[in-house]
Amino acid sequence: MADSAQAQKLVYLVTGGCGFLGEHVVRMLLQQEPQLRELRIFDLHLGPWLEELKTGPVQVTAIQGDVTQAHEVAAAVAGAHVVIHTAGLVDVFGKTSPETIHEVNVQGTRNVIEACVQTGTRFLVYTSSMEVVGPNVKGQPFYRGNENTPYEAVHRHPYPCSKALAEQLVLEANGRKVLGGLPLVTCALRPTGIYGEGHQIMRDFYHQGLRLGGRLFRAIPASVEHGRVYVGNVAWMHVLVARELEHRAALMGGQVYFCYDNSPYKSYEDFNMEFLGPCGLRLVGTHPLLPYWLLVFLAALNVLLQWLLRPLLLYAPLLNPYTLAMANTTFTVSTDKARRHFGYEPLFSWEESRTRTIRWVQAVEGSAQ
Template sequence: TMEENKRTLVYLITGGCGFLGKHLLDVLLEKEEKLAEVRVFDKHIYPGFHEQRKTDEVEVTLIQGDITDYNSVLEATKGVDVVIHSASLVDVWHKIPASLIYSVNVTGTENVIRACVECGVERLVYTSSMEVIGPNVKGDHFKSRGNEDTKYEVKHTMAYPKSKAKAENIVLRANGSQKYVEVVLLLHGCNFLGSACYLKSFVLPSLQEKIWKFQSLKNQTTLELTVQSNVAWMHVLAARALKMNPEKVAGEAFFCYDESPYKSYEDFNMELLSEFNFRKVCMPGIVLCFLAILNDFLRWILSPFYNYTPLLNRYTLAVASTTFTVQTDKAQRYFQYQPLYDWSQCLARTQSWIRTFPADKQKDS
């Protein structure tokens, strides 16, 4: 049929079973009319993934592979038109060795670029992170709701933001300098529908018992919250723009944004979790600072014997207590981006998802 003839595009999503990866796949299946196949590349494939997203018109191919293994990346890339490289190791709690973070985030990115060059893939969309910019080690605020051109002193000690910054530089150097590869960067940060691993590790145990949510007194701290489905939609539009208007968008970096409200982590958590009997306890910022320093000291002391990785450390406290908001329309100007979903829709969807946690727990046990 004519409809089938139109469907020629093949996408590869690295990290396709991750939280953003699943949204990327869903948005592609819903919005990309020329889509013929999506290859979902991930180290960890969970049961039922293929059945949940199978369609009559688009082939969804699951590829279990390691981003640090060049040959597996190369095989997955053959015959692909667009690569969305979202595979990443995220760690701000010192749970993962720095060498492994660099291996996945830096070497993995090098492998993707090399495979794109070898296979003649012309379009690469790279998922970066706002942590590449900040907060820096001094906790400087990203003031005045800045944009992609706002000056900010970038200085990090954690392996995760340093590795993502290094990968960003590798991607930007590859743009135009390698055979046919055009790239665009998308930086996303405090993502609403939040990090699945964070929400499950924090919320799931708490649903079994009465819990307390500690809050810093820095109520003036606000952050940019972005709906994950809108982040995914930006990736799809950026990929289209690389085809239609490469001279304008190639080599550019875009902040991910939508119309979600500016909120502190505490206000966001309470709006999201209050119906689940979460309670908020105010704690002086100086106490939280002391506890963060103490946790870092204990982690250092115990490191030869035990991997002590509490949620609160100096870096996570800096993230939670540093104002980091953006106000930009760059994606709208460059590729006519408009958000797909609004705040209230996604708040309701996320709360529905959280209600499934106890059932998931029972299934696992």
Template sequence: MIQGDVTDRNQLIRATAGVDVIMHVASIVDVFGRIPEATMQNVNVQGAHHVIEACVANGIRRCVYTSSMEVVGPNSRREHFVRGNEESSYNTLHEIPYTQTKAAAEKIILEANGIQVSGGGRLASCALRPTGIYGEGCALLRGIYRKALKLGGRLFRFGPRTVQSGRVYVGNVAWMHVLAARGLKEKPGLVGGQVYYCSDGSPDKSHMDFNMELLGPCGVRLIGQERPVLPYIFIYILAAMAELLQLVLRPFCTFAPYLNRYTLALASTTFTVCTDKATRHFSYRPLYSWEQSKERTVQWLLSLPQADQEGKRC
């Protein structure tokens, strides 16, 4: 175990000496505007360059990149993507630094497929595009749960129930990485240079309804069962006002509310995918069922308040 910095090229080259495969999962994920754009460019984009340079310097012939469905969509126009695959067309619009930098990093990794590395071999690289990842350790889910507890165990619907969003358990994402790495070794001509959507048997539901699958057993209640508490246009105005306030306060403090126009688009646009390409190319099947994934996540959530109290006592 080596703790390092993906933005430090020489450190990364030293850390990866003698390895067979790199699984590049180091990225800043921020859709709320908490992190400066320059930092995201440095970590997400320049970090990807450094990973490829490490592969070349150390003769590493396999690289799996953790990309995201958000390099494709959903877009701010609320154009739906229903059970699409890697060949499906979509009007991709990158309007925030996170999606811009993830798309740029994915391109760097894929364009490096086939380049010569030290020792005479060639690099085989691919990218995985998980849908919304959940599971133990999920900072976003933990934040929503804590927010609900502060509101007396309640959440308020702000996206339509008819919208469906793909979700995937973190253990199945990890398993797909393992299978993709094997595929790059056994079938580099087939898997190299390819992108793969990553999902599992988790139900396609709205963000709010899926979160309630996990938070409901923890005692959280949803206000606005069938429709948002407020009309969409009013919520959109609130999101725009929150962004304006964020811009005004930026020189003085970090103000990053959960609601902005991008997160509203995420909650208001159907985006679900198929994983048949990964099944065909390297025999991907989810390692954990939906029932197992849900149980593991709920048990982790239930442990959080107790862990917080223990932390305060320490």
């Protein structure tokens, strides 16, 4: 066996390493990547939990920075072997302007690519999204499709538009010569709706249910399937891709992979009840309690209210025309491309993913009392 000094030789950078997914990627790398010598965590907002990681055998370097600032990105990337770029503005609720979403998600990604090219980093893993594909503006279903399934990917909302542009930049950068003359190897991972410990929207639904006396009211037909994937498995896919890109550059470079595991196909609300049910909430109704036209009306009303109230306060409810369309359109994946290309198998079974998520919701409940 190689001695540990020899084995620990790699420097990784995770952008957005303090976000929901980023934290899981960081922790997964520390647990599962024996070759790691230094782990750089770059984020606009650094979490206090980073301190506890600094006592381990891997050097953990926390870097407070902004992906829209090219010089900050270049300084963080210099000397890294692999960059995992998860930083992004995830906003489908109108909290931030379309310009800011574009600046962070598109220009931020351009800065990461240019930093790799200028400083000689050869491997770049990008966290894309299922929304690069759909649901599209026509609300056409994507039923258990894979990376090759034909689908009209047309978007108008700033978030999916920005993710699609950024993904395209990353894929086009595959093969560019980096400092030193070797080619850049890139690929993009497309998670469906991620769930698990730290999922803010799950927390919001939980608190909403508590406010409504332990009930949630069905808004979406149970027949609409919405793709979900456990955060631990998404993180594991990132770790595997980062590890295998060097050895399988010809096969994996410039490729996209949906993130998948054995989570069941269900509607968005029925899926959430897998966790919120055991925490004491009940989903009322076997059919949507409000007619669809009324939801469309309320969603449009929310847009108007958001606009009217903007000078006074930020009104950003969960329901708007885009989120309604997302929740109301079947979009699920069924693929084994990641297994074929880099040997991915989910690290967490559905039962374990479910148990971990329930325990986390219960802890949220405990800490709220």
